[in-house]
Amino acid sequence: MKEHDCIFCKIANGEIPSKTIYEDEKYRVILDLGPATKGHALILPKEHYADLYELPEENAGEVMKLAKLMMKKMREKLGCEGFNLVQNNGELAGQTVFHFHLHLIPRYSADGQKIGWQPQEVTPEKLEEVRKQITD
Ligand code: AMP
Ligand code: ZN
Numbered sequence: 001m002k003e004h005d006c007i008f009c010k011i012a013n014g015e016i017p018s019k020t021i022y023e024d025e026k027y028r029v030i031l032d033l034g035p036a037t038k039g040h041a042l043i044l045p046k047e048h049y050a051d052l053y054e055l056p057e058e059n060a061g062e063v064m065k066l067a068k069l070m071m072k073k074m075r076e077k078l079g080c081e082g083f084n085l086v087q088n089n090g091e092l093a094g095q096t097v098f099h100f101h102l103h104l105i106p107r108y109s110a111d112g113q114k115i116g117w118q119p120q121e122v123t124p125e126k127l128e129e130v131r132k133q134i135t136d
Contacts, residue, residue, distance in 0.1 A: 008044050008097055011028070011030060012045065013046055022066070027046065029041050030042055036115070037105055037111045038108070040104070041070065041103075047059075051089040053089065063102055075106075080107055082107035083104070084103070084105040
């Protein structure tokens with residue numbers, strides 16, 4: 001996708017207004033318009049990368065450092081008691097905006113949210129088969 005067609009490019013670069021809670025030369029952190037909880041935020045690189053596959057390693061490290069900074073700040077300011085980091089890659093995995101973003105989701109007791117998956121039954125043999133498939 002061309003950068004000018006991407007809504008998160010426009011938001012990250014300030015062409016479309018957003019509720020910004022952090023900004024530096026390379027990143028903007030905004031409040032999600034459809035928040036899971038109070039303070040749900042998105043870390044956006046100002047450069048366009050579709051997903052984590054495309055995100056350069058250097059940026060991956062910076063994004064995680066920034067996540068730590070924002071988590072600390074939100075714990076202090078919002079009093080959240082837990083945190084989920086969510087990052088979707090691909091439509092099948094729930095990605096709806098194809099500009100890399102990391103969700104920062106503060107958690108509160110009784111916030112009513114359920115973020116997770118249904119654990120499946122697996123045998124030790126199957127686990128070993130999968131381990132081999134990935135590592136061989
Ligand atoms: P994902 O499903 O991981 O691609 O997440 C996309 C997220 O972007 C969703 O949580 C949306 O609520 C959020 N979102 C979409 N458009 C905007 C926007 N203009 N400003 C803020 N958040 C947005
Ligand atoms: Zn973009």
